[in-house]
Amino acid sequence: MLSVWEKESFISYDYLIIGSGIVGLSTAISIKEKDPAASIAVLERGILPSGASTKNAGFACFGSLTELLQDIKTIGPERTYQLASQRYNGLLKLRARLSDDAIDYQNHGGYELIREEELPYLNDIEAVNRLLSPIFSGLPFLIDNKLINKFGFNADSIKSVIYSPFEGQIDTGKMMKSLIKYATSKGISIITGAEVTGFEDDGNAVTVSVKDKVYDTTAFKAKKIAICTNAFTKKLLPQSDLSPGRGLVLITKPIDTLKLKGVFHMDQGYYYFRNFGNRLILGGARNFDKEAESTTEFGVNDKITTKLEETLKTDLLPDTSYDIDYYWSGIMAFGDHKEPVMLKHSENVYAGFRLGGMGVAIGTEIGENLADMMV
Numbered sequence: 129m130l131s132v133w134e135k136e137s138f139i140s141y142d143y144l145i146i147g148s149g150i151v152g153l154s155t156a157i158s159i160k161e162k163d164p165a166a167s168i169a170v171l172e173r174g175i176l177p178s179g180a181s182t183k184n185a186g187f188a189c190f191g192s193l194t195e196l197l198q199d200i201k202t203i204g205p206e207r208t209y210q211l212a213s214q215r216y217n218g219l220l221k222l223r224a225r226l227s228d229d230a231i232d233y234q235n236h237g238g239y240e241l242i243r244e245e246e247l248p249y250l251n252d253i254e255a256v257n258r259l260l261s262p263i264f265s266g267l268p269f270l271i272d273n274k275l276i277n278k279f280g281f282n283a284d285s286i287k288s289v290i291y292s293p294f295e296g297q298i299d300t301g302k303m304m305k306s307l308i309k310y311a312t313s314k315g316i317s318i319i320t321g322a323e324v325t326g327f328e329d330d331g332n333a334v335t336v337s338v339k340d341k342v343y344d345t346t347a348f349k350a351k352k353i354a355i356c357t358n359a360f361t362k363k364l365l366p367q368s369d370l371s372p373g374r375g376l377v378l379i380t381k382p383i384d385t386l387k388l389k390g391v392f393h394m395d396q397g398y399y400y401f402r403n404f405g406n407r408l409i410l411g412g413a414r415n416f417d418k419e420a421e422s423t424t425e426f427g428v429n430d431k432i433t434t435k436l437e438e439t440l441k442t443d444l445l446p447d448t449s450y451d452i453d454y455y456w457s458g459i460m461a462f463g464d465h466k467e468p469v470m471l472k473h474s475e476n477v478y479a480g481f482r483l484g485g486m487g488v489a490i491g492t493e494i495g496e497n498l499a500d501m502m503v
């Protein structure tokens with residue numbers, strides 16, 4: 129039973145945001161920027177953000193050449209241009225909002241490894257550079273095959289390397305910690321351990337039910353809510369068009385002789401790896417057991433670890449000795465194309481989700497667009 133004090137000070141808000149990932153926090157911040165007097169709370173089911181935003185690999189990326197060519201096939205050149213532009217602009221806004229120091233943004237470039245089967249994609253590099261040129265201050269993709277030896281890749285399997293000067297890397301933990309700090313400094317409340325189990329919009333306001341260890345359920349109230357629960361959105365909006373996709377990541381112990389520096393993509397984005405200081409982070413291979421990986425449960429799939437370890441040994445670090453330290457997983461949301469979903473579900477309920485595995489860059493932009501729809 130709630131006290132008058134709790135009812136007066138903790139329960140009712142102008143805006144409630146569900147989910148404290150990069151999209152939820154960015155939405156809350158953008159709403160506050162547009163409506164500084166608004167009271168805003170973010171409800172997060174975990175003690176920490178518990179989806180993808182604190183689990184990712186920290187690529188500040190906008191899509192590799194082969195990924196973008198696939199996007200052009202699926203959604204056409206204009207929408208692919210929009211998507212790349214939203215990602216790059218989102219990244220610029222995130223960096224401006226939090227500062228490069230706070231998120232440990234480093235620009236050592238982005239690289240895509242091209243194997244025999246991907247060589248035909250190189251024929252389209254000029255067309256993609258032309259398409260994307262208004263976004264960047266130079267060519268986004270350049271072929272540089274000297275990098276195969278420089279980085280120590282297996283030259284029998286890696287036939288070419290594409291370099292992008294506009295991709296960088298962040299420290300994901302520092303970014304999320306400073307995003308939380310920034311949100312709270314603007315007066316936004318973040319309530320953790322608050323799993324939303326349902327909501328009801330009566331046309332004037334929304335009642336949001338939260339699982340509560342003490343009282344069973346606590347009902348919060350808001351004029352408007354935003355559902356920013358990405359892969360977990362079907363629990364609240366069962367009709368949402370998304371499939372969850374678990375991503376598995378490994379980190380090595382420090383490697384004194386590590387030659388790699390930057391963020392690297394392979395196999396149309398299905399593999400990704402980067403240096404973190406002198407450790408290597410490698411993730412992906414979800415496509416080797418897609419059905420099992422279409423889950424919202426965290427966990428480690430042995431089929432995928434085998435594939436990741438094989439690739440690490442054979443293609444990426446063929447002449448380097450290393451030890452794998454540990455694995456972790458996070459959950460993303462995908463659809464039949466990579467464009468995010470932003471929608472008005474009912475009079476006072478909005479949602480933004482399905483970031484297609486590239487939320488670091490586009491997340492800030494989605495938050496801003498959602499705030500534009502709500503305020």
Ligand SMILES: Cc1cc2nc3c(=O)[nH]c(=O)nc-3n(C[C@H](O)[C@H](O)[C@H](O)COP(=O)(O)OP(=O)(O)OC[C@H]3O[C@@H](n4cnc5c(N)ncnc54)[C@H](O)[C@@H]3O)c2cc1C
Binds near residue numbers: 323488
């Ligand atoms: C392994 C991995 C590697 C990745 N690497 C990169 C990368 O290098 N670069 C990049 O740009 N992107 C990467 N991504 C994708 C990126 O992390 C996501 O696109 C982005 O974090 C999605 O942000 P979000 O806020 O939409 O979702 P999330 O971060 O998943 O946030 C949703 C939040 O909602 C909470 N929630 C869910 N249900 C409820 C509920 N009922 N009540 C209350 N709270 C709830 C969850 O606990 C979670 O904290 C990666 C993702 C993974 C998993």
